[in-house]
Every structure is written in structure tokens, then in C-alpha cells.
Amino acid sequence: xxxxxxxxxxxxxxxxxxxxxxxxxxxxxxxxxxxxxxxxxxxxxxxxxxxxxxxxxxxxxxxxxxxxxxxxxxxxxxxxxxxxxxxxxxxxxxxxxxxxxxxxxxxxxxxxxxxxxxxxxxxxxxxxxxxxxxxxxxxxxxxxxxxxxxxxxxxxxxxxxxxxxxx
Amino acid sequence: xxxxxxxxxxxxxxxxxxxxxxxxxxxxxxxxxxxxxxxxxxxxxxxxxxxxxxxxxxxxxxxxxxxxxxxxxxxxxxxxxxxxxxxxxxxxxxxxxxxxxxxxxxxxxxxxxxxx
Numbered sequence: 001x002x003x004x005x006x007x008x009x010x011x012x013x014x015x016x017x018x019x020x021x022x023x024x025x026x027x028x029x030x031x032x033x034x035x036x037x038x039x040x041x042x043x044x045x046x047x048x049x050x051x052x053x054x055x056x057x058x059x060x061x062x063x064x065x066x067x068x069x070x071x072x073x074x075x076x077x078x079x080x081x082x083x084x085x086x087x088x089x090x091x092x093x094x095x096x097x098x099x100x101x102x103x104x105x106x107x108x109x110x111x112x113x114x115x116x117x118x119x120x121x122x123x124x125x126x127x128x129x130x131x132x133x134x135x136x137x138x139x140x141x142x143x144x145x146x147x148x149x150x151x152x153x154x155x156x157x158x159x160x161x162x163x164x165x166x167x
Numbered sequence: 168x169x170x171x172x173x174x175x176x177x178x179x180x181x182x183x184x185x186x187x188x189x190x191x192x193x194x195x196x197x198x199x200x201x202x203x204x205x206x207x208x209x210x211x212x213x214x215x216x217x218x219x220x221x222x223x224x225x226x227x228x229x230x231x232x233x234x235x236x237x238x239x240x241x242x243x244x245x246x247x248x249x250x251x252x253x254x255x256x257x258x259x260x261x262x263x264x265x266x267x268x269x270x271x272x273x274x275x276x277x278x279x280x281x282x283x
Contacts, residue, residue: 009247010244013240013243013244013247014240017235017239017240017243018235018239018240021233021235021239022233022235025233026233031236035236035239035242035243038239038243039243039246039247039250042243042247043247043250106228106231106232109228109232110232112186113229113232115186124225124229125229125233128223128225128226128229129226129229129230129233144199144200145202145205146198146199146200146201146202146204146205147199147200149205149206149208149209150198150199150204150205150208151199153182153208153209153212154182154184154190156212156225157182157183157212158186159225159228159229160224160225161185161186162186163224163225163228
């Protein structure tokens, strides 16, 4: 690995680790597994970088790799764990000072998020946290534009419903 | 895709299907491919979006439950460096043995656990 390659890798890690992790975690629902997916995605993106043709933004391209890697990791995992109830459960992250009511709402929100299908979870994360446009999401996930919009509206509504008790 | 566009009332009902209830399958199939209806749903969407940089409750909650752990970037750098070193060692070993990396990897893999 020469200096340029090392610098490229470092830039990818610094620029995209958090975004990749969020997409991965929304799909695999397990923090350790999400870190594995983040590492795999960064290495794949770095190795494929010379072939990146710039047809989408670099961010979209990297997040597409993240989405595909997370889905494939989850499938492999499901093959191993025949019982879907043994899939990793996402713990609710919570700050110490949060009161019981807020924790309950956040647990309900987490459950609502997990009840969405994987594609809808990715769409919501790309829109709400990565601030991608509908068109960018369609490119990132290789979906028709109406699918992106309709899944997003429904998913966001379900999540908002889970937050009704939140002040 | 069904050719007839669902009425505004049906679109609204589909959009407002309560959690746990089955959405209208005909509307569901139509709207996932119809740009016109997707645009209408966007106008009907009561969870109207806020701009980039502003916050909505859903966005705040997502940030909370999907927050990356502390030290993620450093950990990624360390793990990738270790993986690349291991790969370089594997390449070196493959060269010494005069076999492909895949063969070397297979030779170095621990034996499978016997099936019970």
C-alpha cells in the first residue's frame, strides 16, 4: 500500500465510518455486527475506488456498498440461525438521566424501527440522517422513485406514531 | 400495475393504515410504481419534512438509537490495518509455498467442527 492509498483509506474511514455504521445498524440490529459490516464496507470501497466512475456521488456509492454488505451479512446470519427469534436484538441506547417514560417511548420507537422491512429502514436512515434527496436514495438503493417516496412516507408515519408519547 | 389511480380518499387511508393493520394491497402495489400517486402521497403526508439541519422528532429519535459508538473511527483504522497486515502475511506465505492465496487460506483455516 503506497502513501496515496493509505491516505485514501484514512479519508474513507474518517468521512464515512459513522454513516456506514448507521445504515448497517439499521439493518443488522446488532452493534458488533454493524461494526463488522462497517469494516467490510470500508475495505470493499477502498479496493473498488479505482473503478469508481462517478456516476453517483461518492457518498451514495459507499452507502450502497454498505446497504448491500449489511443485507448479505444478515442473510448469511439468518442461514446460520434458523429461528428468526434468535437474531440479534438491538439494545436501546439510553442516557443515564433519561426518565422512565422517555426510555419506554424510545423502546417503542426501536421496536417500530425493527418492525419495518430492511429496505424501509435504509430509506428512512438515508433520508433523515444522511439527508439524501429522493433521487439520491433511488440511485443508492437502485429503486424506482415512487417506491422510495411511498416507503418513506409510510415508514416515517409508523415511527412518528411510536413517538406520540414523547414530549 | 393497475391502470386506474386510487382516489385521494383511498390514498389517504393507505397512508394512515394503523400499525399492525394490513394496508390495501391494491393501493400498495400501485403506488410503489406510480410517480403521480407518489407525488400526491407526498402532498398528503402529514409528517411533513423539515429542512436539512432542522430537527424532527423522528430524526432525533433515529440519531439516538443509531448513534455510532465512541471511538468507532479509530477502531476501524486499527482493524483494517490488522486485516491488511494479515492479508500481506498470507500473500507472503503463499509466495513461499508456491500456491495461490486461496489455497493457503484453505490450508490455514481451522478444521470444521464435526457435525453431531
